[in-house]
Amino acid sequence: MVRIGKLNRDAGKKNPLSGGVALVTGGSRGIGRAIAHRLASLGASISICGRDFATLEESAQSVAKIGVPVHFQTADVTKSADVTDLVVKTEMKLGQITILVNNAGIGLFGPAHEKTEADWDRVLDTNLKSVFLVSRAVAPSMIRRGSGDIVNISSLAGKNTFAGGGIYCASKWGVVGLSGCMAEDLREQGVRVSVICPGSVATEFSTRGAKDTSKALSPEDVAHAVEAIVTQNPRSFLSEIHLRPLRKP
Numbered sequence: 001m002v003r004i005g006k007l008n009r010d011a012g013k014k015n016p017l018s019g020g021v022a023l024v025t026g027g028s029r030g031i032g033r034a035i036a037h038r039l040a041s042l043g044a045s046i047s048i049c050g051r052d053f054a055t056l057e058e059s060a061q062s063v064a065k066i067g068v069p070v071h072f073q074t075a076d077v078t079k080s081a082d083v084t085d086l087v088v089k090t091e092m093k094l095g096q097i098t099i100l101v102n103n104a105g106i107g108l109f110g111p112a113h114e115k116t117e118a119d120w121d122r123v124l125d126t127n128l129k130s131v132f133l134v135s136r137a138v139a140p141s142m143i144r145r146g147s148g149d150i151v152n153i154s155s156l157a158g159k160n161t162f163a164g165g166g167i168y169c170a171s172k173w174g175v176v177g178l179s180g181c182m183a184e185d186l187r188e189q190g191v192r193v194s195v196i197c198p199g200s201v202a203t204e205f206s207t208r209g210a211k212d213t214s215k216a217l218s219p220e221d222v223a224h225a226v227e228a229i230v231t232q233n234p235r236s237f238l239s240e241i242h243l244r245p246l247r248k249p
């Protein structure tokens with residue numbers, strides 16, 4: 001068992017997360033995949049989930065080349081039974097989870113009044129309810145150990161409003177609110193809850209049309225912010241990061 005304090009004291013060393021276990025939801029592609037790679041390169045054992053087996057397996061093989069233990073499991077983070085099974089099997093295989101990155105998410109854009117109830121449920125369940133489900137499954141062991149990092153990937157859409165953003169913004173504003181409240185619930189118990197709000201990131205995610213990927217953030221930029229959070233000195237925490245591309249896409 002490795003406490004976060006120990007991990008952070010070692011932050012200047014080559015593998016500051018060595019001995020730690022990071023669960024990254026949606027680690028099969030895009031931002032989650034980059035985060036899994038980054039945390040592996042810092043020495044953490046990695047568990048990733050997603051729904052598509054082939055993409056997940058390929059991502060896991062790629063992370064494993066870094067030389068850390070890797071667990072991968074198809075799991076739908078909107079389903080509490082899948083989440084429980086994911087956390088149990090991760091901890092059986094790799095040990096207790098020291099870092100949780102709630103990254104899995106979907107985009108759906110267009111005027112809210114034109115969307116269906118099923119659209120609402122799909123986006124809110126994937127982007128918001130999942131953060132509740134997975135955090136709830138992981139928090140008890142972090143509380144028992146008096147340490148841990150929960151990093152939630154929201155969006156600048158969780159701070160702003162724009163036409164066609166209704167359902168997505170609702171989910172990401174919810175993630176910011178949930179993160180802030182969980183941070184207050186858990187800080188006295190040594191568990192840090194942080195939220196990252198990235199601007200536009202060059203991944204397959206957006207259905208809003210082509211982006212100027214030369215100016216957008218890269219998945220590695222978000223991974224770098226996660227690194228900053230989990231290697232922050234143990235007496236402090238980066239509660240909310242707004243991550244913007246330097247030049248507007």
Ligand SMILES: NC(=O)c1ccc[n+]([C@@H]2O[C@H](COP(=O)([O-])OP(=O)(O)OC[C@H]3O[C@@H](n4cnc5c(N)ncnc54)[C@H](OP(=O)(O)O)[C@@H]3O)[C@@H](O)[C@H]2O)c1
Nearest residue numbers: 026028030031050051052076077104105155200201203205
């Ligand atoms: N790209 C951007 O511009 C941007 C900007 C700000 C914030 N974000 C946020 O960053 C996060 C990652 O986005 P991304 O751009 O990397 O998207 P992406 O390339 O589409 O990847 C999404 C990941 O989430 C997984 N996922 C989706 N639904 C899931 C479910 N129900 N259960 C388990 N896994 C699920 C996907 O795997 P499967 O499909 O196989 O399940 C995939 O691994 C999201 O929360 C997104 O809202 C993105």
